[in-house]
Amino acid sequence: MSTEREYDLVLLGATGYTGKLTAQYIFKSLPPDLKWAIAGRNKKKLLQLGQSLVLKDTSRQSPDTLIVNLDENDLDSMSKRTRLVISTVGPFQLYGSDTFAACARNGTHYLDCNGEAPWLKDMIRQHDAVAKENGSIMIPCCGFDCVPSDLSTWVAVQQIHRHFGAQTRRLDVCIHSVQGGISGGTLASVLQAFETYSLRHLYDAHAPFSLSPKRPIPTVPPKRTSLWTKVFGLLWIKYLGWMAYQPQGPVDRAIVHRSWGLLEPTDASYGHNFDFHAWLRTWGPVAAVLWHFGGLMLAPLILLRPIRKLLPRLWYQPGEGAGQSKIKNNWFEYRGVAEADTLTQPKPKVLVRMRYDGDPYVFTAIALGEAARILLWQQDTWAHKFGGGVMTPATLGDHYVSQLRASGVTIDVRNEPENGVVNPFGIDKLA
Numbered sequence: 001m002s003t004e005r006e007y008d009l010v011l012l013g014a015t016g017y018t019g020k021l022t023a024q025y026i027f028k029s030l031p032p033d034l035k036w037a038i039a040g041r042n043k044k045k046l047l048q049l050g051q052s053l054v055l056k057d058t059s060r061q062s063p064d065t066l067i068v069n070l071d072e073n074d075l076d077s078m079s080k081r082t083r084l085v086i087s088t089v090g091p092f093q094l095y096g097s098d099t100f101a102a103c104a105r106n107g108t109h110y111l112d113c114n115g116e117a118p119w120l121k122d123m124i125r126q127h128d129a130v131a132k133e134n135g136s137i138m139i140p141c142c143g144f145d146c147v148p149s150d151l152s153t154w155v156a157v158q159q160i161h162r163h164f165g166a167q168t169r170r171l172d173v174c175i176h177s178v179q180g181g182i183s184g185g186t187l188a189s190v191l192q193a194f195e196t197y198s199l200r201h202l203y204d205a206h207a208p209f210s211l212s213p214k215r216p217i218p219t220v221p222p223k224r225t226s227l228w229t230k231v232f233g234l235l236w237i238k239y240l241g242w243m244a245y246q247p248q249g250p251v252d253r254a255i256v257h258r259s260w261g262l263l264e265p266t267d268a269s270y271g272h273n274f275d276f277h278a279w280l281r282t283w284g285p286v287a288a289v290l291w292h293f294g295g296l297m298l299a300p301l302i303l304l305r306p307i308r309k310l311l312p313r314l315w316y317q318p319g320e321g322a323g324q325s326k327i328k329n330n331w332f333e334y335r336g337v338a339e340a341d342t343l344t345q346p347k348p349k350v351l352v353r354m355r356y357d358g359d360p361y362v363f364t365a366i367a368l369g370e371a372a373r374i375l376l377w378q379q380d381t382w383a384h385k386f387g388g389g390v391m392t393p394a395t396l397g398d399h400y401v402s403q404l405r406a407s408g409v410t411i412d413v414r415n416e417p418e419n420g421v422v423n424p425f426g427i428d429k430l431a
Contacts, residue, residue: 007035007082008376012068012099013089014038015045017183017321018113018143021365022088027053027060029369029407037064039078070095075102084109084375086368090318091189093119093196100138101127107134109375113364115145116189117251118197118205124390132389139383139391141255142371143364147393147404148334148354149173149252149278150259151411154394155401156338156352157270159413164348167271169341170223173252173334173352174240174279180330180360183321184312191308199303206250208276212261222275233292234285239337239351239416239425242282244291249278259394263382268397271341281335327359335425349416353425356409363409370403371396 011026013019015038023038030036040046046065054062068074070089079085079102089095092114103110104127114120120140131138141150157168193202209215228234235243246252256276263269282288301307316322333355340348356363374381374396383395393400405411412425 005081005083007037007064009034009036009084009086009372010039010066010078010082011036011063012039012078012085012087015040015042015049016088016090016319017185017316018361018364019088020049021361022086022368023049023053023063024056025362025365025369026372027063028057029366030373032060037066037082039066039068041067041069043067070098072098072102075099076106079103079106079108082108084111084372086110086372087112088368090114090116090185091192092116093189093192097123100140104131104136104138105134107136109136110138110140111142111368111371111375112140113143113145113368114140114189115143115186115248115251116193117210117254118193118201120390121205121210124211128390132387135388137375137383137386137388137391139371139375139393139396141251142393143367144332144360145248146252146255147363147367148332149276150256150392150394151400151404152334152336152352152354153256153259153270153276153338154397155411155413156336156350157274158268158398159350159352159415160338160340160348161268163350163415164340164342166340166342166348167269167274169220169271169273169339169347170275170277171256171336171338172237172240172243172277172279173336174237174243174281175246175248176240176281176333176335176353178332178360180327180332181322182315183361184316184318185321187312187315188318191302191311194302194308206254208253209257209261211254211258213258214261214264216260216272216274218273218275220273222273232289234288235279236285237279237337240279240281240335242284242288243279244282244288245295246278246280247295249280252276252278255392256394259392262386262392262395266382268382273341321361322359327362330359331355331357332360332363351414351416351425353412354409358408366404366407366409367393370407371400373403374399 014023050062260270336352338350381396383391
């Protein structure tokens with residue numbers, strides 16, 4: 001892709017909830033000589049956003065504004081003018097396909113924050129080969145969906161490589177604690193999936209290797225899920241605690257396994273027997289069982305169209321979310337345990353932790369901004385080495401880890417302690 005384009009970066013959907021947070025982060029944190037623009041359909045809102053940014057720091061110049069309707073001509077014109085497009089326009093299954101296609105065919109790098117596996121499966125099938133041919137690095141799911149799981153996996157696997165000279169057999173990652181709600185756009189994306197796709201397509205798209213470019217051929221069978229876990233949702237993992245089903249887990253698992261598939265032929269390979277699982281930590285076994293059966297009873301309700309029509313009226317509208325006063329004390333923390341694929345017993349383990357003392361949507365803005373920094377000014381990530389195509393956050397590797405750490409995200413990794421410490425992470429509470 002030629003670097004001689006008018007813009008380094010165009011943020012599409014800048015006036016939405018996540019878009020505004022992303023615009024604020026880019027304005028504050030990326031280089032002041034960045035050539036960028038905010039784009040959308042509403043000129044008045046775009047100008048207001050640009051003015052609000054300058055009020056925060058008058059030493060920086062306001063970004064340009066581009067009026068972009070989501071049609072092929074406008075999107076082609078926009079993508080030809082910039083090196084990178086960041087899209088926060090959701091639901092992506094309704095509004096994201098043409099943007100994705102335009103970037104792929106015009107050799108433009110692309111980032112988004114979607115968590116819509118069925119849509120992404122379609123985009124990979126339709127545009128991965130075109131993106132490879134044109135040198136477009138496309139990294140979807142580059143926010144709270146699914147950076148914590150995907151990058152925690154990368155960090156743990158590389159630790160096992162370095163310290164034990166081995167590959168990874170199994171990795172369990174959980175949301176250890178979280179404070180924060182969902183925006184209107186996130187709710188709309190979840191509900192729209194049931195309007196757009198059949199249940200069969202939804203099931204297939206959320207299968208563990210549904211997004212992977214290849215299927216595993218393990219030399220040892222993966223550990224089977226116990227009857228207690230299947231029937232009652234009961235699972236206890238050393239160092240993590242009692243686990244329950246995580247609603248975001250199937251998307252995380254599909255993305256992490258795509259990372260596995262992309263990196264399998266490289267020296268960063270996760271291993272032939274790699275198996276990833278995502279969980280939600282609960283207070284104890286009773287809470288795990290209640291969460292499990294509560295989900296089984298409530299899940300069918302979302303299949304009823306009247307319920308899907310009612311829920312948005314009780315929550316934020318698309319483009320809206322909680323204000324600064326409500327999110328300032330939010331946080332999230334992920335923890336994981338990875339097991340090395342060795343013949344020794346017990347098998348060496350690695351512990352990983354990612355925490356951000358801020359709102360998950362603010363984290364998404366950081367994740368998009370720092371991924372943009374790497375795509376624009378680095379050349380030695382796996383994403384760059386592959387040369388184009390639909391990548392994952394983990395293909396940005398150690399550069400991404402370093403940039404997120406520099407932006408206030410805690411990412412710790414350590415070997416399993418030898419002294420029998422039950423909780424090597426520190427204070428063990430959901431806070």
